[in-house]
Amino acid sequence: MNAVLKSGFLLAFSLMSAGLMSKDRDFSLSVKKAEAKTLHFEVSNAKNLSLFIYNDSEGELYAENLSDEGQVAKSYDLQALAPGTYYLVAESESKVEKYKFTISKTNSINMDKTPVSSITKPEFTISGHMVKLHMDGPKYPVNVSVSDSSNNIHYSGSKVAEDGSVDLTFDLNPQFAETYTIRVEENGNVFNKIISFR
Template identity: 55%
Template sequence: MIKLLKSAFLVGFLFISASLMSKDRDFSLSIGTSTAKTVNFEVLNAQNISLVIYNETYGEVFSEKVGTENSVTKSYNLENLAAGTYYLVAESDQKIEKYKINIGLNNTLDIEKTPFAEINKPEYTISGNMVKLHLSGVKSSANISVTDFSDTIYYNATKKAANGELDLTFDLSLKTSDKYIISVEEGGNVFNKIITLN
């Protein structure tokens, strides 16, 4: 049976500036000056970042994967796109940032310099059968569940976060299953992680 060993909240998470990274491994995206229908931006700490531009009408119109550069500068020419609202999404293993792009009827382009959505993904540390879950940026609470592939529920609870931080540790047993699914739902976003025990 699964045991919840610890439910602790971290205090003192500090945002110094929007241009600084909250953690050393998180990427930072800075929007540059856009001219005509070209979007210019720089990504710092670009470790395995996915960049996507999409429109709700046309779907994905551009995607790219950035490797292991410390800093990368990108320019996307959007002159072939119709007028409307588009979204630039940058995603790493730790977080997702979304920026709104408006292309006007007279070929003007306007991109918001700050993300309208920033989503922190759950982070996991696995040691043997012990799994630590960390979630930051929690607005109020998150629903966390642990199941196996037979849909047996081992844990299901809504946890409130203090100062936006949530930490849980699970003791998973090979006696009940060798694979578990940890599901985290927060702010309308759902993240599932498959944990395989050896």
């Protein structure tokens, strides 16, 4: 199956026979090879995974959502892309990984086998008006703020991971505001969660 990408290049992909589900709850991306101007990689636990290709000058060039729970083999034909630096981003509900690849003037592709960044997203558990925030393994201090729709700050602080995680609980009383925004920032990466009691 082929799909025309936004920038005009073609994406060719094939699904491998579903393998055994990994014990990990999240995806794993493995760079296989790059030849000519075709990039090959595999993703396990690909359910609800979004893939993006972008560069700094043109922004997003392609986006795709995967739903297969098993292992997916992908081949991206990048013939229409000019020489330069690009990024492949894989994003699930709980993490984001970014891989750098370059296309040379001779049309060869070189892709890093390890991500240039890997970020664990915060998890939120809501019970009534109590909200628990959990982050596994942040490498940098985590700055958290809670504000309401009138921009009143109800909490602002910085946390360093203790025992490998950050855990905070907030009592978001709907008598004070119907909507709250929890802003979580780690090393320049920002995640916002809007909680509404309407």
